Amino acid sequence: MQSRIALVPDPHGPGGRLQRLGEQGAALGPVLPAADLAAAVGELEAAEQPRWVWATADSAYAPLLPRLPRRLGRCHDLRLVESLLLAHDGQWGAARSLGAAWARLRGLPVPADLGEAATEAQDSLFAPDRLQLPPGTDPLAAVVAVHAEQQRRLAAIEGEPERARLRLLVAAESAGALTAVEIAADGLPWRAEVHDAMLTELLGPRPHVPGTQPARLAELSVRLQQALGGRPFNPDSHAQVLKAFADQGIRLGSTRTWELRTVDHPAAELMIRYKELSRIHAAHGWAWQDAWARGGRFRPEYVVGGVVSGRWASRGGGALQIPRLLRRAVLADPGWRLVVADAAQLEPRVLAALSQDAALARSAAGGDLYQALAATAFQGDRGKAKLGLLGAMYGQTSGDIGPLLATLRQRYPTAMGYLEAAARTGEEGGIVRSRLGRTCPPPSDAWLDLTEGSGDGEQGPRSARARGRFTRNFVIQASASDWALALLAALRRRLAGLPGRPHLVFFQHDEVLVHTPAELADQVVAAVTESATEATTLVFGPTPVQFPMSTAVVECYADAK
DNA sequence: AGTTATGGCGCC
DNA sequence: AAAGGGCGCCATAACT
Structure with a gap:
């Protein structure tokens, strides 16, 4: 039996307290008590690899790492497990912090979860943490009690294999929390000088005064103006763009690129180009680089379980x-490589495994x-097959x-x-699970008001069908997330067993990047393949459906596939 | 001045 | 007649 140890860092200083469970x-x-929590945790980890129980990985693991x-x-x-259990129980309004779970357990007033606005307060040494514990509460006691309660709720889940599956989800989600903290600490290798050269080529030199438009954008702006009659307008303003085109007799329904593409006028092409460049400048330009990609690493903040489907946000x-x-700027360190791996056609394979459709499974076996x-089914027309299945x-x-x-x-x-x-369940107001x-989530009150009494006409009300699309997609997207989290957990464990510290640096729904010493790249690729097999067995049991990973060993992310 | 909504587009 | 799921982020416009 694997041991469990509750862990609470002291609010200040390197110490903390532990409790076997x-x-x-x-x-x-x-x-x-541990005067040096990291040392104590390190020793226990080496001796017995316990399952560490904590309020949140951000508060307990990140400072320790x-x-x-x-x-x-x-x-x-x-926190993540509380979220899973509350959702499973249909309690979507309830707060998820340790303090909230503790308060529910004790019949105390439940503190609301802090909004994201509270994030900045974390910078302060003396700012309260986000655990939301009532003043005077012993955080270790709260961790122990809430964990015991969660174990009780897990054990009370009705039915097998549902109970075992939810326990697997709890473990996988928690492994995701470890991974997210580690990726944030390591960062994605990012060559600012490559990024900078790309920006300069596309936009012109970096403006000396922040906030001023780069040369290429300013030029395009002027040419656009000339092409549309010479009156000044702001190309970033949809209303002004529509009016400028209208003045030339071109009536647009929107300024979307696909619509502009149908317009036979020199300004349309300029407008498309302007939008492309201004987006890069605004979203991933120099300001972005300064804020997020300093010191040779891009350090994003992942939100594990940030999407209801289980995808990270x-x-x-x-x-x-x-x-x-911009993947051009993602370059492995000298002597290192990037192993880029993504699950090929994950969602249709998930559909095949979930539904156990024998014919679809045969298509998904290779x-x-x-x-x-x-x-x-489509006379060899791959495009039709893909379009149809995605549409479904x-x-x-x-x-x-x-x-x-x-x-x-x-x-x-x-x-x-x-x-x-799944769609019908959603249309009728029901819930589905991965x-x-x-x-x-269940339908909102507004949705219930809207759909109530409107009868079940030929197609049902618009919002009912929208919810049907949501639940239809949820079973696929959320189960794909289940699989991807299991993959991530398995891969993380395998990487830990390799020498030289290959490590995950990126995770995007169905794709992972591992930064690894070059000589280990082959072993990392093997680990990815094995992890996919393991995830498939864990999540779907015996199934003829294969979940192949397409992998590439590259120095530059842009060179993958 | 600050917040919210909208259009648009990047990724899966 | 039209009817595609999930996100985050930007700039502008429309508010409070």
Whole structure:
């Protein structure tokens, strides 16, 4: 039986307190004070690899990490688990902090979760942490009690394998918390000089005065003005752009790029170019570099479980939206490599495994799922196969997709039935869960008001169908997240077993980057492959569906695939 | 002056 | 007639 140890750092200084726990969470033995918490934790980790129990990885692991001799293997993150359990129980309004969970347990007034506005206060040494404990509460006692309560709630989950799956989700989500802290500490290798050269080539030299427009944007602005009659206007203002085009007799419904592409006028092309460049300047220009990519590393702030589907979100820095163009600036250190790995066609494979559609599973048993699908059902037209399947998973009905959906329904009734059942549940106001038990939010009160009594006409009310699309996609996206988290946890563990400290530096829904000494790259690739197999077995059990990873060993991120 | 909404687009 | 899921972030516009 694996040991568990509760861990609480002192608010100031390097010390902290520890408490051994039984599997159900009962405190075993005395509270152990540690003058040097990192040293104590390091020794215990080396001796017995316990599961560390803490309020949040940010508060307990992040400060410890720089002083630990090696990374920790496992944890139980109370805040993330509270979130999973509350959602599973349909309690979406409830606060998730340690303090909130403790207050619920004790029948005390429950503190609201701090908004993101409170983040800046963390910089202050004396700012309160975000645990939200009532004054005078012993944080270690709260950690122990809330953990025991969570173990009790997990044990009370009805049904097997549901209970075991939710426990797996708890472990995987917690491993995600470890990973996010470590990625933040390590950072993604980022060559500012490469980034800078790209910006200079695209936009002109960096303006000396911050806030002024780079030369290339200013030029485009002037040329646009000339092309549209010479009257000055702000190309960043949708209203003014629409008016400027209208004055030339061109009526636009929007300033979207795809619409501009249909316009046969020199200004349209200039406008498209202006938008491309101004976006790069605004979103990933010099200001972004100064704020997020200093010292040779891009350090994003990930928010584990930040999306209801279990995907990570990010806060500041746009970690999950780095333009492909800028991957040129992501370069391994000298003597190191990047192993870039992404799960190929993850979502349709998830659909095949979830629905157990035998025919779809056959298409998902090999390399290119869409090609296999095309060969069976679409006369070899891979594009149609992909469009149709993605449309089915998103609930798309527009365009020329109707015939494709009809073909899919005919050939893969089990898989399509699975999606339609999920959509129906959503339309009727029900909830759905991912493979491991992550739960979607219920309809809002406004939604219930809107849909109540409006009858079930041919198509149902618009918002009901929108919710159907949400639940239809949720089962896929959230189960894909389950799988990706399991992959991440498995990979993290395997990397820890390699010498030379290869480490994860990026995670984006279905893609991972590992920064590794060059001579270990092959072993890292093998670890990725093994981890995918392990994740598949853990999440889906025995299944004919394969989840292949496409991997590349590169020095530059842009050179992958 | 500060907050919220909107349009638009980057990523999956 | 049209009807694609999930995010974060920017600038502008519209508010309080």
